[in-house]
Amino acid sequence: MLNISKRTFTQLTAKVVLSLTAFSAITALADEPFKIGLILPMTGQAASTGKQVEAGVRLYMAQNSGKIAGRTVQLIVKDDTGLPDVTKRIAQELVVNDKVDVLAGFGLTPLALATAPIATQSKTPLVVMAAATSSITLASPYIIRTSFTVPQAAVTMGDWASKNGIKRAVTLVSDYGPGLDGEKFFKERLMLNGGQIMESMRVPLRNADFAPFLQKVRDLKPDALFVFVPSGQGTQVMKQFVERGLDKTGIRMIGTGDVTDDDLLNGLGDAALGIVTTHHYSASHKSAMNQKFVEAFEKANNKMRPNFMAVSGYDGTRVIYEALKATKGKAGGDELLAAMKGQIFESPRGPIFIDAQTRDVVHNMYIRKVEKINGELYNTEFETINDVKDPGKVQ
């Protein structure tokens, strides 16, 4: 018989019990799905954003193993119809009932802002894949952004315009967060460069009618009209710009790339040719990675062209996957969040970096002009400003 003392036996048993507990904790973790709650406007005015972001997320998931550190990634998609109260309610349900590990999506600024307190209270990382008002990341320490900020694009345009003979400009923006950011940062930069803003006009976000504003622009005769409207609304602006005959007056239309969004660019017609915009992504961005991305995206989505929203969904999913790999499957909010910060990688848009301090995206800004290539309209990039941080945070 093995001769062991009672004390040694107790110690041994304790060790076995301990390691068994640790083992079952690991197995339990490995068995538990890792849940991403993706909240997007799939219907309503911003539905094109929802459709593009979701397709980007799904493409990344299809191209990468859905099992990370033994955990199966599960995607739960919910339609918030673009209304903040609905987004907030859905986020609450996803956190409390479904016990999601990450909240993601957020097609418009008010939707992200409404959900920020839930991310903070529940310590759930929230990945913003669309909304672009500078201040969003300040609303919760659990917010990470992979889309862009409107000031990044507006400041870049302020510099380009000044260097290209635009001295007197009028601004026309949607009357909410990102529009007000666009107006402020374009104006400040143009004035700093010696230019002048003749008038700043704001159009309601919902059911926008640009016609009366465009009539006023015609009368004011600026060198350029700077426009920000959210993705999906560019067609109305363009149509009314042409209807009012502004395309024949020599007043140049410039703006952030949201206006000549790849999703609707072909529908803008030839009047869009030559429009110069600043943005972080064009479907015609020249890189091997982007070419592969566009091909795979179009194949998976019935020839739909990816826009900047799709890329943000794709990159946001990458950030989540890599964070989960780094924590070896542990999804406790703080640890996962820490692993999201500071990620640096190549995106279809070019090099991108999640600034660990601001939790915001740092990437190139491109100056682009609308051109026709093989019968289709594209935003051709012709100048690059490298590694642009959000000007809203570095002032």
Ligand code: PHB
């Ligand atoms: C926003 O609401 O923050 C937003 C939405 C669409 C855009 C840009 C900004 O294209």
